[in-house]
Every structure is written in structure tokens, then in C-alpha cells.
Amino acid sequence: MNRPKHHIFVCTSSRINGTQRGFCCTKDSAAVARRFQEEIEERALEGEVTVTNTGCFGLCEKGPVVVVYPEGVWYGNVTPEDVETIMEQHIEGDEPVQSLMI
Amino acid sequence: MNRPKHHIFVCTSSRINGTQRGFCCTKDSAAVARRFQEEIEERALEGEVTVTNTGCFGLCEKGPVVVVYPEGVWYGNVTPEDVETIMEQHIEGDEPVQSLMI
Numbered sequence: 456m457n458r459p460k461h462h463i464f465v466c467t468s469s470r471i472n473g474t475q476r477g478f479c480c481t482k483d484s485a486a487v488a489r490r491f492q493e494e495i496e497e498r499a500l501e502g503e504v505t506v507t508n509t510g511c512f513g514l515c516e517k518g519p520v521v522v523v524y525p526e527g528v529w530y531g532n533v534t535p536e537d538v539e540t541i542m543e544q545h546i547e548g549d550e551p552v553q554s555l556m557i
Numbered sequence: 558m559n560r561p562k563h564h565i566f567v568c569t570s571s572r573i574n575g576t577q578r579g580f581c582c583t584k585d586s587a588a589v590a591r592r593f594q595e596e597i598e599e600r601a602l603e604g605e606v607t608v609t610n611t612g613c614f615g616l617c618e619k620g621p622v623v624v625v626y627p628e629g630v631w632y633g634n635v636t637p638e639d640v641e642t643i644m645e646q647h648i649e650g651d652e653p654v655q656s657l658m659i
Contacts, residue, residue: 458629469610509610509612512607512609524564529560
């Protein structure tokens with residue numbers, strides 16, 4: 456299988472038991488995940504860049520939390536408006552967005 | 558913050574809208590995620606190794622799917638019994654388990 460060049464994980468506070476509770480999901484993290492998916496499609500990066508929603512990363516006070524692998528960059532307090540910046544500078548420009556890193 | 562040396566992502570079919578539907582969660586993937594957490598605790602690897610549950614990776618026919626970053630190793634058809642092998646050989650021994658890779 457083809458591995459994505461960048462794999463973006465967005466905490467949407469999904470619990471293993473199927474419920475969705477926690478901090479990130481109250482702070483618009485579902486919209487953050489959806490914006491990443493839209494940006495990937497708009498930039499025709501499907502396959503090369505993947506977004507996956509996750510359960511809690513244990514950093515709720517910094518939520519919404521976004522982690523990008525394989526580079527292992529952790530972002531906090533990410534808003535839907537920040538997504539375009541992350542896509543532009545980090546995903547397409549290979550320069551992680553310092554101001555959002557935790 | 559401290560970044561984990563290995564970050565294990567387990568699909569538990571969590572949807573962004575809070576429901577849990579799909580293939581992996583019907584195939585014991587919640588038990589796979591819990592076994593990883595238990596193994597991490599038993600081996601005193603908290604902090605160094607993190608497990609996070611996720612939504613769908615789009616490879617349902619190979620589920621339950623487990624992805625380990627930063628090395629980018631993808632495993633399929635993972636059972637709770639396979640978790641000890643992955644922990645022993647891959648996480649502690651740095652040798653990904655070829656027979657489970659997809």
C-alpha cells in the first residue's frame with residue numbers, strides 16, 4: 456500500500472466505547488478535521504496527505520490538538536482558520552508553523 | 558513536551574460525529590487498543606510509547622488496522638493476541654513484525 460507523505464491526526468475526543476466526550480470536540484475540533492479534508496481535496500493531495508480523527512492525546516488544556524507524522528510535529532489550540540496556514544507552510548512548504556507548536 | 562519514541566494508532570472506528578460504526582470495532586479493535594495500553598504499563602513504557610484510538614484509515618478489509626509512527630509501519634488483521642508480539646519484537650526490539658504488515 457502507498458504510505459502518506461504526511462499523516463495528520465486531529466483529536467476529536469472520540470472514546471473507545473463510541474461516545475464523544477472531552478475538550479477538543481467542544482472547541483471545534485471536528486471542524487478542524489473537516490477543514491483539513493477539504494484542503495487536501497482542494498490541493499489535490501489525496502493519497503499523499505491523509506487526515507485521521509483520534510481520541511484524546513492527554514493534552515486537553517492545549518486542545519484542539521493536531522499531530523503530524525512522520526515528522527512528529529504537535530500543534531495546540533488549532534482553529535479551523537489555522538488549517539490553511541498549516542497546509543500552506545508545513546504540508547506544502549515543509550516549514551512547521553512555529554507559532555502553533557507545543 | 559516529551560514526544561513519544563513510538564506512537565501507536567489503533568482504529569476503533571470512531572466517527573467525527575461521535576458514533577462508532579465500521580469494521581474494526583466489530584473485530585475486537587477496542588480490545589487491541591486496551592491490550593496495547595496494558596502492555597505499555599506492564600513494561601513501564603509510559604511516556605516513551607503512546608497509544609491513541611482513531612477513526613477509519615480506509616483499509617477496512619484489512620482491519621483491525623494499527624499504525625506505528627514515526628516509522629510508518631502499517632499492520633492489518635491485528636488481534637489482541639498479536640499485541641504482545643508487536644510490543645516485544647517491534648516496540649522493544651525495533652524489528653517490525655513482517656507477518657502482520659500490510
